Amino acid sequence: MPFAIELDAVYQDRSSSPTLRRALRKLVGRWTRLCRWEFWPPYLFYPPVVAYIAYLGIRFRSWTLFTAANPAIPAGGFVGESKHDILDGLKGAGSWLPRFTLLPLEESIQRLARATEFIDQHGLQFPVVLKPDAGQRGSGVSIVRSLGQVREYLDRAPFPVILQEYVSGEEYGVFYCRYPGDERGRVFSVTEKRMPVLIGDGKRRLEELILADDRAVCMADFYLSKNSKRIREVPAPGEEVQLVEIGTHCRGAIFLDGTDTITPALEDVVDQIAKSFDGFFFGRFDIRVPSRQDFMAGRNLQIIELNGVTSEATHIYDPRLSLFDAYRVLFRQWRIAFEIGARNRRMGARTASVGELFDAACQYSDLSQSYPE
Numbered sequence: 001m002p003f004a005i006e007l008d009a010v011y012q013d014r015s016s017s018p019t020l021r022r023a024l025r026k027l028v029g030r031w032t033r034l035c036r037w038e039f040w041p042p043y044l045f046y047p048p049v050v051a052y053i054a055y056l057g058i059r060f061r062s063w064t065l066f067t068a069a070n071p072a073i074p075a076g077g078f079v080g081e082s083k084h085d086i087l088d089g090l091k092g093a094g095s096w097l098p099r100f101t102l103l104p105l106e107e108s109i110q111r112l113a114r115a116t117e118f119i120d121q122h123g124l125q126f127p128v129v130l131k132p133d134a135g136q137r138g139s140g141v142s143i144v145r146s147l148g149q150v151r152e153y154l155d156r157a158p159f160p161v162i163l164q165e166y167v168s169g170e171e172y173g174v175f176y177c178r179y180p181g182d183e184r185g186r187v188f189s190v191t192e193k194r195m196p197v198l199i200g201d202g203k204r205r206l207e208e209l210i211l212a213d214d215r216a217v218c219m220a221d222f223y224l225s226k227n228s229k230r231i232r233e234v235p236a237p238g239e240e241v242q243l244v245e246i247g248t249h250c251r252g253a254i255f256l257d258g259t260d261t262i263t264p265a266l267e268d269v270v271d272q273i274a275k276s277f278d279g280f281f282f283g284r285f286d287i288r289v290p291s292r293q294d295f296m297a298g299r300n301l302q303i304i305e306l307n308g309v310t311s312e313a314t315h316i317y318d319p320r321l322s323l324f325d326a327y328r329v330l331f332r333q334w335r336i337a338f339e340i341g342a343r344n345r346r347m348g349a350r351t352a353s354v355g356e357l358f359d360a361a362c363q364y365s366d367l368s369q370s371y372p373e
Contacts, residue, residue: 022211029217037323038249039218052331056338066334067352068341069309072279075352076341077308080134080364084162086306092276096269098165098302099124102133103154111154115163116147124165129304132371133160134364136307138248140371156372167288167302171195171247172258172295174266174285175313176274177336180343185271185281188333189313190258193247196223200235207231209241216243219252226252247286255317261296269298277306281340284311309337 033039057063067076072089074081084102091097101118103111119128130153131141140157143166144150154161171193178185196216198209210216210223210231223243224231235241244252274280286305289295313333316326345351352360 022207025211025217026220029211029220032214032218036218036319037326038317038319048327049330049334053334056334060338060342062341062345062351063354064351064357065341065345066309066337067357068344068349069282069337070280071344071349072277073308075309075357075360076337077283078310078352078357078360079136080360080367081308082133082160083131083135083305084133084160086277086308087162087303089277089280090273090303090306093273093303096273096301096303098167098304100162100164103161103163105158105160108151108154111161112147112151115150115154118163122165127166129162129164129166130154130157131162131164132157132368133162134367135371136310136364138246138251139368141246141248142372143245153372158370159367164304167304169288169290169302170292170295171253171304172261172287172289173247173255173314174270174287175283175311175333176270176285177282177340178271178274179340180281180347185274187262187267187270188336189284189315189329190261191314191317192256192258192261194254194256195245195247196243196252196254198235198241198243200237200239200241202234202237205232205234206241209235210243215254222252249314249317255314257315257318257321259315261292263296263298265298266296267298269301273301273303280306281344282337283308284314 037045053066054063057065067078070076073086077086084100087097087100099118099122101114103114118124127143127145128150129141130144130150132139135141142149142153144153150163173189173191173193174187175189175191176185177188198206198213198216200206200209204212206227207224210220210227216223226244247253249255270285273285284307285303286307287295288302288304290300294300313329315321316329341349341351
């Protein structure tokens with residue numbers, strides 16, 4: 001990328017003004033985002049996927065057959081489904097689930113009382129997680145560290161909220177599928193999620209470290225906003241600074257292909273958990289676990305979320321994978337969704353109409369406008 005190299009040369013010139021150097025480095029980040037497909041906006045990346053789904057609709061004689069992939073979830077988990085209801089459906093998984101509750105839409109003081117009672121009743125320690133009951137791509141998710149922050153979130157939340165026990169450790173996305181009638185399902189994909197960390201040198205402010213990092217600069221605006229209260233701090237030599245806490249690609253997490261972590265032990269446990277939810281066949285578990293070794297052994301897993309038919313095998317965002325690789329995986333994923341939907345339809349499952357999907361998307365779009373950043 002000669003253009004980016006030339007801008008970097010100016011950035012490295014310490015005689016340039018700090019304002020100019022900062023602006024040039026941000027320009028490098030924006031240029032790199034255009035050159036690296038993992039950062040493309042949806043309107044650039046998804047047209048081939050939409051075209052393939054249209055082809056599948058013709059082939060299977062139903063545009064919305066995929067909505068029958070998970071009969072237990074409204075529209076299969078297309079958009080706007082209740083996360084609380086999904087977690088409730090997984091209660092058969094027992095100890096694999098962190099504790100959670102739904103704070104319905106009511107007066108803030110009542111919701112705060114519910115939240116306080118739940119935290120006290122279960123002996124939870126801060127931080128805890130608050131998130132919209134209907135959400136996707138990490139929208140509106142917050143990790144809060146005090147009762148005051150709980151109150152502040154609820155005051156700005158005109159929607160039902162899930163309060164969930166915070167689970168520390170490493171995070172993985174596990175995409176699972178099982179054809180109706182089959183005894184066993186399988187792990188289709190594993191994503192190893194990394195929270196970006198920068199190392200201090202005792203000289204540069206956090207803002208400078210973000211702009212100097214070849215990957216962090218691609219999301220500089222987001223990282224600088226997310227860390228606005230500390231961007232002028234100078235981390236000590238060797239000090240690690242984690243930039244985000246939520247394992248979502250569009251919110252700054254790094255996604256890597258975790259295929260090498262798939263073991264028989266892991267597949268056994270994930271299959272057991274998935275089959276505890278009657279009517280679920282296709283989707284992605286977001287899992288936290290103390291270590292990679294625990295994950296591969298299928299032990300100490302905690303299911304923090306389950307996403308339905310429109311979730312992705314997110315390992316495709318590994319920078320080492322090509323655009324062709326990503327489309328190949330997504331095309332295969334959607335073909336399986338239609339095949340599972342076809343089997344479920346033959347067994348009496350209902351498919352949502354195009355109108356219902358459009359209404360659900362509109363309702364979610366309106367609701368998500370009120371989600372806190």
